[in-house]
Amino acid sequence: MKKYCREPKYIHLLLKRADKTLRDRQKKTNGPQKSFLRSLSDSPRKEKLPSNVRKRRHKLQRILAEHQSAKIRYPHKAPEIFTLQTKEYAEQCxxxxxxxxDHLEHGFPVHLDFSEVRHLTGGPILYLLSIMDIWDQQSxxxxxxxxxxxxxxKHYFEQSGFYDHVSVSPLARTRASKEDPHILRITNGHKASHSSPPIPKVLDFIAEQTGLPRRTGTKSLFTALAEIIGNVLDHAYAKQGLPYSPTWWLMASTSLRGMxxxxLDNGDTIPQTVNKRLTEKFKSIMNSNNSGFILSALNGKVPRSATKKSYRGQxxxxxxxxxxREPELFEKIIIVSGKEYVTLVPGKVPxxxxxxxxxxxTLYSFDIRSSK
Structure with missing residues (x-):
């Protein structure tokens, strides 16, 4: 078997093909319909299979046994520029x-390689935690x-609070327990409101690090954070019966120019939560480009909140x-939702x-200038 056949998608493809071959053979002989895809603990087949089919079956089962015993880990090498701050780097991430x-969905053990990362921001860290949390809830x-x-x-990665949400060795947890005053450790939750604990904590941290007045300098940020996190209840998590419990994640840190x-929230994307007209529903099915829905929601010209609540969608x-409105405060704002990437820069159109x-x-990224 060629090396590429050790990839999960090829293994499952070969098993499905073998299953179809066996079903076709049984149909010709009017034999019982038995599945070729069975667990390793099943007893050997009573029917006599052709030698080539039998050898291929044993080889595939041996590969799957290696995966289950964690002898093989699929490597995932992070890009050198591990960030979502530009469309090009976001595509790589x-x-x-x-x-x-794809590997987690099939239950294969994986290894994440961050050794060659030369630039790192909080977005990919939150996204990794979000994915791990979703699949850990399911299996x-x-x-x-x-x-x-x-x-x-390495210091940034450890002090981000990543280890607070995953299982690590006691040594790694101890090394990461010393908090860095320039990093607001990762916070997550399932519910939020205008008076929820994360928002005042975030605003205090930003005011302290940037030198902005606590009340006047962060007023617009308070409104934005309340709307974004409030979106958790009314939009992103409105659907029932999801195989996981949707969660929002938040992190802040100082940068060369400020904050x-x-x-991030792992619920429905913005195009999914926009209240579409009948003709737009057909267009969204036929065309995967949903940039028009985000632009319409950003402009706020038409009520777009799917909740039909007057205080939502703002x-x-x-x-x-x-x-x-505040170009001296915000350097850049980025919104990533589904397949749409939106950049907001002072003095330019979205x-x-x-x-x-x-x-x-959906991910919201704010680059805030420092007044110090």
Whole structure:
């Protein structure tokens, strides 16, 4: 068997082909319909199979046994520029996470390699935690990995709070327990409101690190955060019967020019929660480009909240106006939702681009200037 056949998709493809071959053979002989896809603990088949089919079956089962015993781990190498701050780098990250989700879906153990990462931001860290949390709720995922070789990035990764949400060795947890005053450790939750604990904590952290007045300087941020996290209940998590419990994730840290704030939720994407007209529903089915829905929601000209509540649907228009209204405060705002990538820069119109690999959920990234 060729080496490429050890990939999960090829293994399952070969098993399905063998299953079809066996069913066709049994139909000709009017024999019982038995599945070729069976567990390793099943007793040997009573019917006599051709030698080539029997050898292929044993070889595939041996490969699957290696996966189940965790003797083989599928490597996933993180891009050197591990960030979502540009469309190009976001595409690379989403491609890597798509491959990771495919292996987790099939239950294969994986190894995450961050050793060659040269630039790291909070977005991919939150996205990784989100994916691990989703698949761990459905079936235990087996993931191991390392940290960036760069000492500064390793410190950033450990102090981000990543280890607070995963199972690690006591030594790694102890090393990461010393909090860095320049990093607001990762927070997550399932519910939020205007008075929820994360928002005041985030605003205090931003005011302290950037020198902005607590009440006046962060007022627009308070409104934006309340709308984004409030979206968790009314939009992203409105659907019932999901195989996992949707969660929002939040992290902030200082950067060279000021602050970097990231918020992610793994519920429905913005195009999915937009209240579509009948003709738009047909267009969205025929065309995968949903940039028009995001632009319409950003402009706020038409009520787009799927909840039909008058006080909802105001978050995106507020976020759109933030860089224009306070250019001295916001350097750039990025929204990634599904296959749509939106960039908001002071003095420019919103730029929407389409991703080849979809983002699972919605991410908001704020680059905030420092007044110090």
């Amino acid at each position: 989403c491609k890597m996470f798509d491959e990771l989700k 235990a995922c087996d993931i191991k990995g390392n940290t960036p070789a760069n000492p500064n990035l 970097h704030l990231v918020i 978050g995106l228009p507020i976020i759109k106006e933030m860089p224009q 730029v929407t681009e389409s991703l080849e690999h979809a983002f699972f959920g």
